[in-house]
Amino acid sequence: MKSIFKLSKIALVIAAALLVTVLAACGSGNGLGNSANNNDSGGAAGETKQAGSGVKDPVTISFLHWRGEDQAVLDVIIDKFEQEHAGIHVETQVFPSDQYQSTVQAKLIDGSVGDVFTSFPGAQFEAIAKAGLFADLSGESFVSAYEPALIEAGQKDGKQLALPYQLVYNIPIYNVALFEQHGIEVPKDWDGFLAAAEKLKAAGLTPIAFAGADIGPGQFMNPMVMNNAPDEQIFAKLQAGEAKLTDEWWVKTLTQFKELNDNGYFQKDALGTKADAANALFIQEKAAILASGSYQLAGNKASNPNLRQKLLAPITVPADQAVFEGIHTTTFMLAVNSKSKHPEEAKLFIEFLSRKDIAAEYANGTGQNVTVKDVDYTSEELKVVSEWTTKKTRFQPRFTITNTEVQEAVLSSIQAVLGGTEPQKAAEEAQAIVDQQIGK
Amino acid sequence: MKKWMKLMPFWAPGLLLYALFFIYPTLTGFYYSFTDWDGLSPSYRYIGFDNYAAVSQDIVFHKSLVNNLKFMAAILLSQTVISLLLALRLTRQSKAIVALRALYFLPTVLSSVSVGFIWTFIYDPTLGSLNALLERVGLSTWAQNWLGDSAIAIFSVAAVQAWAHIGQMVILFVAGLQSIPKELLESARLDGAGRFSLFFRITWPLLAPAAAIVVSYTTIQSFKAFDLVFTMTGGGPAYSTEILSTYIYGSAFLSYTFGKAATASVFFLALISIITFLQFRLLRTDRISY
């Protein structure tokens, strides 16, 4: 047998030689490629430029987002927009949130798509901001249509780079009827929370449906940690090396997770349960609490119209030490690509979405609350959520972790504890990863 | 050299396409392993071997490496053995056998994302059918938290990978088996060779090229398995199903450290090369490895 190494050396030389050729070809081949493109788009339906006589060329703007479930509602809104602005066509592209991250990155860079796009707060927002892909929206008139306190997640260095459109409370949902039936009041402290869970368990119910395999830890950690570490900068400090996961605030949080798990307050094998299965338990009224967030209210209702749902947050400390009542997140942040060839049209589209009546149409159609001011909510669920606007809530701590690997380590420590690792040890293991991340 | 020139029309078009749309982007990608590019910004810095130092010490990278080797071993063993056993029984051309081969192949035509969905349900501890089934037949002690127990999650995913690909491997083995001249087997049988000696003396050596393809394809697939892990566990719980490809994906697109992702890919490539090389050595298939 011939040595593979010798052969791969030959291959490497060939590859290098080819690379040179190709690079040369790329430089000179540009014209060819472009003309091919012209032919190509000449046949394409969407981007055809009709050689209109004197009429302004129609413009197609691309709208990238990740909420497939909103598509029907958005399609109607886009139709209205196109009627109002003849000559602007909006082409939507939807990717589920997990794939959104990977493709949006490649696609935004050159500005060919995503004239209007959406961003998550936190790590993704920071990365896109650093790359300079957000057009500054600061001076735009439509910014004033939003609740000022709810659009801070889209600000950086005093500029409004993106406008959070959705308002979500990342705290558990509970089944009001089941609570009433078993004479349970919304608990005000940790002992009360445990007692309520015990009562539900004794009644043969699953106290808390918890999607440990996917969204569960990321959602439930927020209310669990909010009062254990009332400092809103806690994760910023963690990333700066000024706080540690092995400190009391996080070990205590992990211990409380362990307490819920060991007492059997989550459904069996919670760590293997995905969101859909956890939701199903709650929808079928087999579980009294669903550890997800307000975004899930409408979906639950659609599957079981008899449900009466409200939100509650576990208070992990004695009632008099509780600083926060809940968690909010402003997400689905609308932005204009700074590389866009049609920034004015893109802004017109955001302006349209920012109108009170359009935002109401979006909210009531999708069952999501919005950050736009004075919106009339018609559904019972949205009204339940809007009660929370007056409560003392804090921005989702998980999204204040701007380093994704740190976030992953934090979430993994929860999973490790649910899998049987001691809280102290799980915290140490996670801190080791954090140290490595912030050490660079 | 004349031979080389004469053959040019045959390899040149393929090589050109390959160079343009594969080698060039790949080398560009690897180039980023020496930079701190985040995958988004217009600018980046050249940082030499910093990424290599960082990745080789990275705790999560180590975990994903170990998981990946476990994953590979599990798949390689189960997939090759089962598909060979099945293929040995499926070389004839009766209607039933043709139908069986088609049936086994069926999962292969599904996208791995769909396969991931299907099995997520089956494994689901509350809604799933696997545990329910085990209970019904009185094997409730076998019921597991298939994807939620960090000790077995990676093997649960490996089983799905094998489920989806065994049919494909059966087809390859059957093709190999059918290409073995019947006269050879016939004459050996007349010489009084038993079932097992027939297999080890005649069938197996002649099956080597097919086996080599199966083994190396399986290995490479086990490293490239991304969709399945991504849809089923997303690397969790607590990193227990994080494999190299999900690690690379995570650092490129979730953590915005494209340089680190490219570095991990270089390690990835080196590892697969070594394993493939060893495999060819082991299987002694000189005829195919050049």
Next chain:
Amino acid sequence: MLLNWLSRLLLAAFAALILAPLAIVVITAFKTRPEFYADPLSLPASWTFHNFAALFDGQPMWAYFRNSVVVTVFSVAAELLIAGCVAYAIMRSGKRMAGALFALFAAGLMVPSHVNMIPLYSLLQKLGWSNSLTALVLVTVSVLLPLSVFMLSGFMKTLPRELLEAGEIDGAGHWTTLVRIVFPLCAPFLAATAAFLFVIVWNDLLFPMLLINGKDKLTLPLALLRFRGEYITDYPLLLTGVVVTAAPMVVLFVFLQRYFISGALAGSLKG
């Protein structure tokens, strides 16, 4: 005797293992969402096609279907031709050249696609080829070259040398040898490779996702993604989509399987 029964048992058990999960998928495609949540294993109350209707109602499924067919057929055909030629060149070249070519292509098998994804995207942008099915076909063909060259040259190695050399003595050129001798002899191998590639291209998500933007150019898997929401997934509908996407492949496979077998018989390697 015992061995015979054991192997029959193995065949039957594996058949059951394959069928059971798929049966669940098909059953689910007929269920409503509340039915599915109530009991994922129960049979639907009525076998109606409401999910299928919803699927075809909401969007131009036929256009997606056509896009998928176009991309798959053209990619696989071009792949077989181009990779077949490369494999032939590898087979007929001197040791050194053959080794280098083979190593170069086989090395590509090991590259994780997440590395070349971003550079590939920007290369196509530079060439002005974004959102074009032609570009998708070209990229698909290129990306699959390592796999198909690897497979085909493995297969071609098993061809009897004497046959090729006999052709050469008769004065046949390379093209004649390829078309008259190698391709016919390789028919079963080409079919096997085509079956492999069909599946891969038909189900591919990564490259269509990366290269296709326009609604009118979506392929089926890409269109299916739209049924997955951020938090809510309509699984019966999604699984209906899976069934619809997979059905043509299943039918085609039954067909290919036959072709594959008759080809294997015809292309006997007795020489």
